Amino acid sequence: MPKRRRPSSSHRQDFLADGVPEAHQRLLEHVLANNARLSKVKIAKLPHGIGIVASERVQKNEEITFIPKSLLVNLYDIEFPNSSPIDHPTKVHSSLAAYVASQFHAPNSNDPFISILPPFSSFKSSMPLFWSKEVLTNCPPWIHSFALKQQEKLKDDYEHAVKVHRDARGVEFSKEEFEWAWAVVNTRTIYYRPKKWYKVPAEDCMTMCPFIDYYNHDARGDESCTVSFSTDGLRVTTQKPYAPGEEIFVTYGEYNNDHLLVEYGFALPANRADNINIDHWVFSKLSSRHQEILREMSFNGGYLLDENEVCYRTMMALRLAIISDDDLGIGKRYWDFVKLVEGEMEEDEYVELYEMDEKMVGGMLKEVVEAVVKYGEEKTENLRQMLADEEFLEQKDSIGSAIERWGQMIDIIAKYREKNK
Incomplete structure (x- = not known):
């Protein structure tokens, strides 16, 4: 196993803009201590939330972030009982949410990644899944119907998590903690398929990735950074140059604002993929x-x-x-x-x-x-x-x-x- 290194305070500050809350500093220390590589980027507080900006001039085709496999949060790279989609009839979204929710009850729980995730109140206000019947009834019909489908999926996933993880294995989490974690998984996972998962359906190949999580979405796939996978981890590479202070984006896909709202809890003011x-x-x-x-x-x-x-x-x-x-x-x-x-x-x-x-x-x-x-x-x-x-x-x-x-x-x-x- 690679030896962990503790980043110096001055080195850590190279990747933090002014005004970033302390919880994000802790996560930065954590990823750097576990062999992440960052280049010419900073975590910054922006008008629309936390994001990544260029700290200096960045060229096209530059690798600006590498996150090693050891930092990934998924059902292949973590130990969690009864959760392998290969060995158990599990539901990946449900089991991953159960794992995230259980971290509140883990011994000496102080996970720096968990600490930077949005509170449940944020998801309740931003995701139609949690909106009241009165509000949903007055939403565009597609948003209304999709939110109802999500509510059914959340209900089924919670029942699965209780049966497979809480009752069978004694994993601790409350219903509210699970619902929060389910929203976290829904909004913060990206596609990731280890070699042994070749038979696992694509929609179940989910991983969360500290730091890469900071990159915000832009529908312009030809300009946004690429996220590539290899046996040792995930890399973010630019497709265009960036000036110092310019926000750097990845893309979730060319989705309209209905999709972005129900799946991620936001809509873009100027979305060229909107319809x-x-x-x-x-x-x-x-x-x-x-x-x-x-x-x-x-x-x-x-x-x-x-x-x-x-x-x-x-x-x-x-x-x-x-x-x-x-x-x-x-x-x-x-x-x-x-x-x-x-x-x-x-x-x-x-x-x-x-x-x-x-x-x-x-x-x-x-x-x-x-x-x-x-x-x-x-x-x-x-x-x-x-x-x-x-x-x-x-x-x-x-x-x-x-x-x-x-x-x-x-x-x-x-x-x-x-x-x-």
Whole structure:
């Protein structure tokens, strides 16, 4: 095992900007003492929270962070009973959350990584998973439905953790500690697959990584740093130069703000990957038979609109919607639609053949867009009334986030309308 080294105070300060709380200094000492390598970066307190900035000029393709395998927090690199997805029928998210929650009760518990994690109150206000029924009911439909699915998963994972870890092995944690830890795992894990985990599903290959956790998200994957894996640890490498003081980002993927909000508890003010899920309103135009056919074609749902256009899936759904139930499965128009879906007919050819139908599709799309705006304005007004009600005083942050998201969506539609006059 490599010999640990204790960083000097002056060396430690090389990686800390002014005003960073003491808990982060402790974590920095911990990772440096365990053979992490940092180059030209600093932990900094930024307007949106803690992040990483360049301490001096950084070039493209520079390795700026290395975190050794020994510091990773996952079910492969830590000892935790009944948790291996290879040896036990475990749920990785559940077991990893049980481990994190149990650290409050570990002997001489003073884990520097645990100490820098956000408090439960932060997750309760930022993640729709923990928002009240009244707030969720007034959120965009996709956020509402996804949060309900998360609530069910959290419930199942807690029951699993109690049975497999607390009851069977005597691991200590309360329900609130588990819920906090579950949110920590949900928001702070990255993909990591050890060689022996080749049969483990990708969604279960989860690890938390001290220090790399500080890098904030940017949707620009071609500019954000890359995180690469090797047998000895994780590395962060730049894809562009950085000036001193400039924040350095990694990317979680090109996700819209709905996804970022429900999975991570934040939305980006300027997210070039942002769009709107309009399933709720497109489905209102589809009969059960339409939806059955679209499901068979793998076109049922996932309907998106951004500031430039609606997605191809949306157009296909609306093209089917104007065909009456009586005509489904028969006639040239229906079978030409099937050819279009299967790639046997070009879209331009289909549009030319069914010019009048396309006008009907355009009219239906306009109705969908108008319905989104009307619905959003109604829900926003409901949320604003809740803000003025003392009953919801403690929920003002979650209400504010929901209002902000509706504002972003309505702004996307305004831009879409302007570009598609």
